Amino acid sequence: MKPFTRHLTALALGAVVTLGAAATTMAQDLKFFTIGTGGTAYTYYPVGGVIANAISKPPGSRECGKGGSCGVDGLIASAVSSRGSVDNVNAIMSGLRNSGFAQSDVAYWAYTGTGTMEGKEPATDLRTIAALFEEHIHLVALADSGINSVADLAGKRVSLDEPGSGTYVDAKLILEANGLGTDDLTAEALKGNAASEALRNGKIDAFFVVAGYPTGSLVELASAADIKLVPIDGAAADALTDKYGFFAASEIPAGTYENVAATNTVAVGAQWFTSAKEDEELIYQITKALWNAESRKLLDVGHAKGKTITAETALNGVGVPLHDGAARFYKEAGMIADAMSAGDIKAELEALNGQIGDMIADADTLTMDSVKAISMRVQDLMGMLK
DSSP: OOHHHHHHHHHHHHHHHHHHHHHHHHHHHOEEEEEEOOOTTSSHHHHHHHHHHHHEEOTTOOOBTTTBOOSEETEEEEEEOOSOHHHHHHHHHHTSOSEEEEEHHHHHHHHHTOGGGTTSOOOTTEEEEEEEEEEEEEEEEETTSOOOSGGGGTTSEEEOOOTTSHHHHHHHHHHHHTTOOGGGSEEEOOOTHHHHHHHHTTSOSEEEEEEOSSOHHHHHHHHHSOEEEOOOOHHHHHHHHHHOTTOEEEEEOTTSSTTOOOEEEEEEEEEEEEETTSOHHHHHHHHHHHTSHHHHHHHHHHOTTGGGOOGGGTTTTOOSOBOHHHHHHHHHTTSSTTTTOHHHHHHHHHHHHHHHHHHHHSGGGOOHHHHHHHHHHHHHHHHHHO
């Protein structure tokens, strides 16, 4: 081999070795993180995409503040469509997904093994990253359907969404509060655009959606057909909010959907969850990235619901313990230092002790659900004192 040829060969081999080493280093630094969301036609999926973008910072990205990402170094996060809240909680617990969005009620029941999750193994490793936004229960029908209340659904064809979704859980609770069960109507399991199309084509009479407003599929439906939102209010709604603290009376404003009047309804919180087994430092950095100034810009322009996702409301309605990494961020930010002082914890423990005494005195209130819920809360409070 000629000297010049040997020199080129050596250079080429050196380049291969250098590139290989660089690729190995990059592979070692690269981290993937999934966020389970919901159907692509609803709010979870696009919001998940905005958040995934905000917390990602792949190797080679430009610096934060210089046109680059301000996310977590080496992280590539992705929003994954799913069947919804229950599906996401199950996927987190099984290790299929790193994190996911879920309704506050569904997550609490899963964590405590109570409510609609009675009889199932409590998801004790479920942890909260942040509360995100309020989700409203939409009950949708055609404007001329003659359906003006939940009670009018009797004998109708109604989509409750897919089993595995938070909508399915809440729809059944709302029916129950109004004296109805799935046997009193023809229940369908349609999601998103499929439900909208079925309503337009006369295949169903109404459908439930739990989503932050405005939700894309309903915006499209209202522009193509005359629809109404059926009120969820009155004594039945009051009973629902009294029984389940995570439900709150609310309203979907007039004009949210084309030619649809303001409508009373109930709402729950959408929250972001992960597993206690996820690395503390990673979740700390993800939480920190979620609430930085650059992420604020992305949330404000990325989706109509993004402006309501704020650090000020990040701990609202949280019923599942924070992940240690998220808790560390909120403590450093001064957001939970005063929220649960030792005195506050002691006062709540005393109040819970009083509740136990009341239940023992009145056997009718002593249920397995209530005992489990109080027991889990006592454990959480004791953990805060450590």
